Amino acid sequence: GAGVSQSPSNKVTEKGKDVELRCDPISGHTALYWYRQSLGQGLEFLIYFQGNSAPDKSGLPSDRFSAERTGGSVSTLTIQRTQQEDSAVYLCASSLTTHPRSAVNYGYTFGSGTRLTVV
């Protein structure tokens, strides 16, 4: 597609329920990133995928969080047993490759995010 697409744009869920957030990166972008944006905390790195390599999960805050990327394209971020502190905007970004020159030359392209509210 023309840009990074995320769905849903808004999600309200009850505490304890599971949620799935979807990201469709720019076609041809091999690198995909998930960030969490919350008030006062800026952008917190969660996970990233580079082509067919194992993802870097070092930013996931707990084992309730997981993500997968099927066919090197669409990614799904799953949060199990949601808690109120999970409320945030979840941003997805993609870049042409994970080579630093790509990130330096082109930056990341971000989606518009999914606003998750846990009540």
Add this chain to the structure above:
Amino acid sequence: AQRVTQPEKLLSVFKGAPVELKCNYSYSGSPELFWYVQYSRQRLQLLLRHISRESIKGFTADLNKGETSFHLKKPFAQEEDSAMYYCALLYSGAGSYQLTFGKGTKLSVIP
């Protein structure tokens, strides 16, 4: 470990006044730094990169390795500059490269 610090959560300036958004970093390697901007109800987008030494929308940023800073500056603020600004550092870790962001500064330009 790498770190990006933006000391001001909120910065208010009058239209036409100079603007400086502060960013300091901590990184043992050679830094690659960026500024990203998020306007109201829009997605986060790249504003400028230190390697290009460019001026975008009147903004410039100079990398000062001695002070480990990458402050964003504009001589005359405009109302349309009101937005959230994030400083970011590209770093290498565990064989990969990714961006670390500061917590952001909300710029409010008063008409």
